[in-house]
Ligand code: SF4
């Protein structure tokens with residue numbers, strides 16, 4: 001690598017949020033405006049509405065969504081999932097992992113700038129408060145460097161108070177996903193002393209959020225986030241990312257040495273709006289979260305200098321280097337189809353799952369009993385999980401032989417999301433049996449609908 005190349009690549013030796021002494025450099029990005037920002041606002045508010053609104057949606061008196069890891073109760077779209085459904089969880093995780101790889105390979109880090117909670121909370125909730133109280137980037141910088149004047153003190157108090165309130169609201173919203181909105185409202189209404197442990201946990205979590213959004217900020221993306229770290233191996237020259245068109249933009253600035261200048265006027269607007277403090281003109285960087293703020297900034301500059309928009313745009317490295325226009329490639333179609341197929345597969349798995357899950361085992365230590373009517377009986381333990389949110393009536397029918405099933409408790413009526421346990425006698429006429437050990441089949445019915453069938457072993461002496 002030449003000295004010139006080394007100088008040009010020196011930005012890769014450090015990150016913009018840490019200075020040469022290792023101290024934190026605070027980024028104060030300029031307030032973004034533009035068409036991409038407006039779209040991001042819409043997406044962000046829709047996602048926030050989902051986060052805050054979904055816990056209020058009920059179906060049959062139950063939460064429509066719930067991720068209660070404490071009590072191992074999971075509800076998605078009103079469908080209950082049990083620890084027994086953990087295979088679905090495993091498949092979901094694997095699909096998610098494959099999905100992330102495919103999605104990033106095609107669409108780059110779109111998730112980070114448009115849907116990641118870190119970005120949404122920061123850019124839609126916290127940052128606007130900061131702009132409102134502290135002003136735009138210049139005022140923010142002035143205030144940071146100012147001594148503790150009355151203005152700085154009241155602004156810091158008000159801003160941090162609102163940050164604390166937002167952090168508490170987010171914590172409660174997340175808690176509502178875990179324990180349900182009714183429980184959260186109940187806890188809020190009751191004295192703290194009755195929920196001291198929970199209160200302390202909430203306080204710690206709210207404090208953590210406050211720390212992240214008031215101080216740590218973009219470092220989550222540039223230092224902590226594993227997704228950001230593995231991008232280097234997920235992206236390739238065909239991935240669509242926020243790119244600077246160096247072919248069109250360089251040489252930047254004014255024309256010199258008789259060489260005509262490129263379209264980049266070197267105004268630095270793209271750097272000033274960047275929430276991670278990088279210069280996209282240096283090429284793809286780990287810190288870029290694809291937020292598109294630099295696209296908007298540069299487009300407005302291009303409008304002013306009467307040049308076409310898109311000097312910074314969504315494009316692959318190949319498109320930029322070959323000067324080609326954006327086009328949908330077979331690879332994009334292939335990966336997107338695979339992603340769609342994965343999602344369909346998961347949806348079919350999740351919604352095609354049985355409403356009941358039945359386990360039947362022979363009662364240990366019992367062989368068979370001879371009944372007064374000469375029939376032979378075996379004793380079984382049965383456990384049925386009702387995965388629905390309705391009370392269900394279940395019936396057991398012997399499918400493979402003529403016989404009778406006598407449940408000790410009688411009628412099988414299972415409340416929503418509960419487990420029914422019982423024992424039952426299965427009585428069969430020995431004439432029906434062909435061997436000492438017979439395979440029999442039992443059907444589990446809800447009304448007239450056969451939900452599942454179970455294969456059991458029946459022990460009985462056919463010669464009796
Ligand atoms: S905003 Fe556009 S014109 Fe200005 S420095 Fe950035 S790339 Fe160049």
Ligand code: SF4
Pocket residue numbers: 242270273274275276277278279280287288289290291292293294295
């Ligand atoms: S370089 Fe552009 S897209 Fe990337 S983080 Fe900065 S402003 Fe956002």
